[in-house]
Amino acid sequence: MAPVLEVSGLSTVFHTRTGTVRAVQDVSFSVEPGETMAVVGESGCGKTMMALSLMRLIPSPPGEITAGSVRVAGTDLLKLDEPTMRDMRGSQIAMIFQEPMTALNPLLTVGKQIAEMVTLHEKVSGRAAKERAVEMLHHVKIPEPRRRAGEYPHQMSGGMRQRAMIAMALACKPKVLIADEPTTALDVTIQAQVLDLIDDLRQELGTAVVLITHDLGVVAEVADRMIVMYAGRKVEEGTVAELFAHPRHPYLQGLLNSVPRVGQPKRLQEIAGTVPPLSNLPPGCAFAPRCPSAVAQCRDAIPPLDEKRPGHRAACWVT
């Protein structure tokens, strides 16, 4: 199947007083319809900036997308003028956030916000848009959708709000859904519900999902393929099954060994040190200062992304 989202050579920088921060450097990946691609990384790895770049929501200035292309069904979003891009948001590519409270307008009812989204992109009557809103709320399994449509965001629980935001994002059946840590702020039992919901909708609507998360458990449960980001760069890429079974980059190896797992009571392996600030990256491989297997070469030159096994690429000189 042809990929619906093709990101190629994407680079985003922030111009700050102290210099240029390279938030995203040369990131490429593609997602097919109905596929879930996980973007994994810790805070400060540039994954949220990457997501915002896909939506062209980088605050500019100080941010700037300096290179690359983001094609949705063949159209390069980075070449569009702003009005056309606004049309694309919601209808072709949509995004949900970690904290729905900040993404929903507190002064409008949830139903009205979804209806507005619909009328913005489709020529439908106000009444039809309202009906669609109720239908979408039903779709995301909110009980009593008609009554709930008349509620304000603060009247809903965190899980309900996240469902409402998903309903809004999917109201115009976008081809690509970007989910930035969609369950991080939720309780475990609610997280499970929301992940199930995203998965169901993906299958039903054939939406391509880009799932941005730091939680390897979430990745293992719902994603098909994944990329690992470190300090603004893609360092590893492949199917989830392959990467969990045969991680090649020492960073991913470290991550997998540092999470406690139920039923495996051994001492956790630490990754020494902390994530470097994007404004002050070491030369060579950014992970080298924390890497147990780093050699001289790692400190001098940035390793290329090589195919280490079929369909499994990693950027490491050593492994």
Added chain:
Amino acid sequence: MSEFIYLARRYPLGLAGGVILLLFVLMAIFANIIAPLDPLTTNPRASLAAPGTTYMLGADMMGRDVLSRLIHGARISLAVALGATFIGSGLGMLLGLISGYVGGWFDLIVQRVAEIMQSLPLLVMALVITASLGPSLVNTIIAIAIPLIPNVARVIRANVLSLRELNYVEAAHAIGMSNTRIAALHVLPNTLAPLIVLATAQLGSTILTEASLSFLGLGVPEPYPSWGRMLSESAAEYMRTAPWLVIFPGVAISAVVFGANLFGDALRDYLDPRMGD
């Protein structure tokens, strides 16, 4: 010294503000030496003289030198502005701190009284107070300081309430630190930023309140000059015929307020360790 140069480089605007304030303070202190003429001597022949060689910034209706009056007026205006702001902010901070920290009936009473005071305009409050205390420099300062208290108290109280919830305050309780010590060590320093912003913003309005009080005969008694009175006496009558009577006191007031704001902003940043490095 190197520390000073470093700070001056980091906060050039703050430095400019500080220099402006310093100049005015020096002017007030050495008014006798600097002023070219006596600020109180009248000269009927020079009435409303335009700026020129003798009267560099012109003369007022009674033929008194505007420049000399400005220089001497700095004494009263700065004393009132700084004194009232300092006293008002200090007392307001103390009340706000206790009110937010202790809570209970004390808080309730302080808040209700503050609300009543805030519902009256600054000037009306000051009028009532000076009218009952009688006109003098100290009384003017007190009269202007008191109405400032509720504003400051409420801002600080709101700040304290949010600080109280922070984990480091809880941690201080957990190590057995006493309430007064927590207030002094953890709460007070973190309320400084809003306090400085508030105080510098109020500096200008205190000078103008003093002007209004003086105009109504309740401020610092005649014939001693203050900028506020110089401005308010002539604003209505001479704006067209002798604009220098209005412009120069106005410029002096603006310059002090401007300088105080620049300095206050820099001070706030300097006191915040997060703004370092």
Added chain:
Amino acid sequence: MLLEVNDLRKYFPGRGGFFGKTPDPVHAIDGVSFAIQEGKTLGLVGESGCGKSTVGRSILRLIEPTAGTIRFEGTDITRMPSKEMRNLRKRMQIVFQDPYSSLNPRRRAGDIVAEPLLVHGVENRTERRAKTQALFERVGLRAAQMDLYPHQFSGGQRQRISIARALALGPKLIVADEPVSALDVSVQAQVINLMMDLQEQEKLSYLFISHNLAVVEHVSHQVAVMYLGRIVEYAATKRIFERPLHPYTQALMAAVPMPDPANRRRKQHLGGDVPSPVNRPKGCHFHPRCPLAQERCRVEDPMPREVEAGHQVACHLV
């Protein structure tokens, strides 16, 4: 027993009452009992609003409990006057979740760690400095970092500062309220390992409060699962993870995403929302979400029962 908590309750006054109509109090903790042995960790698990943080704060008397007893080293401290309590505070400390709000941004890291020493009468400056330096090194920080401000540290390092502050007075018990939840995965492991090493060296006991089951299993000797202000299951860690008996514990375990794609399968997930303590269901609080609920569960409160040695469950059906 180092700490024994018996039938602890904390009710907060309700809001929104009109003219004489007193609103119902919020039952944040509703009869919680547990014990912690010296050198052991009790993991307290639950979702938001279940009252687990309130339990931690009540034990330290940062919140005054409404009813019940707290015995620390055999002494009843539930109503101890604050003067006497001050001395006891040396022996029980707390570490918070948020590495940002737990340190005063205007104080240097060294002063923050030295603060407990100062409060408890280590007057000599050099002595204090030396002790602080030792504490820094013990938690894996460098002495040179004592003069830095909190914002100059990363989240994990800030958590180490918090731990150093808690250790300063040589406590027996540390209440750790979600101590690693705000940290990156790679840093979580560092802090967990540090806490476990310290436990071994100092014979520390932890009340480890967390929503993360995998972390709790890793660090705890015993686990108590809370739901809406009550403990629904309480047992040794191994037992509860091998054979969870309460339907809520089972659901919680099923909901945790496992980093193991080879074993991926769609599980039956719990429906409904986490209820709020303001509006508690009658009978068993869990019954509206419970797949096994029966008539009896809707009307009758289940009491915690010992179903096997050292394994308590509050469920009619077990």
